[in-house]
Amino acid sequence: MVTKQEEAVSRKIGRTIATKRRAAGFTQEQVAERLQIGNEAFSRIERGLVSPGIFKLYEMAEMFECGVETFLIEGSRRPTDQAGHLQQMLAKLSTSDRQMIVGIVETLSLRLGGKKSRGDS
Template sequence: MPEIEMKRLAGLVGRAIAKRRMACELTQEQVAERLKIGVEAVSRIERGIVLPTVIRLGEFAEIFQCDVADLVTETSARPTDQARHLERLLSGLAHGDRAMILEIVERLVVRLG
């Protein structure tokens, strides 16, 4: 993979990790303590400076109580991964809210397509 793509991937994964951490209402310090690493290491991962290993992704997933795939598919450009991500987002909403969002997405697709 070209270096520019690696940097892009690191940034996307880092943002996904930061988003999950905040959703769990955890600080970088708390995550670092659980991982037994320094706060700066967590910060560097979240900022996309460092791409975490698969093992480290597993540790993040355990802390955030999600699948490793969740941390990666949120960053994917593949339509099937994006659809799964949208499915997870929509699953927590009431039926009426999901219907409203689906209508908005359909309108956007027609307009942009």
């Protein structure tokens, strides 16, 4: 029997797969064909109704030109995984854009968390 937590993880992985597929410019049909599975089977993977096997994750990572860990990290609720994901995104930006994003995140964190900023001590 599949637990609610396992279902949630499958949905997150599926959403990440869908995002990466669209960013790489593939249709569901194209990916299904390359994975040698049916269109409906791939649709169920993207919807998180079934989990892809490890080998299929590796095939998709190669197809979408990303690391296989991307599918697991981007859907993770662990702060360290989320921080790693943010680090990967920030690394692609200019210094000024990174500073802007960090400022926005800090402002949101303070507002949502109700904590003082470093300069408010």
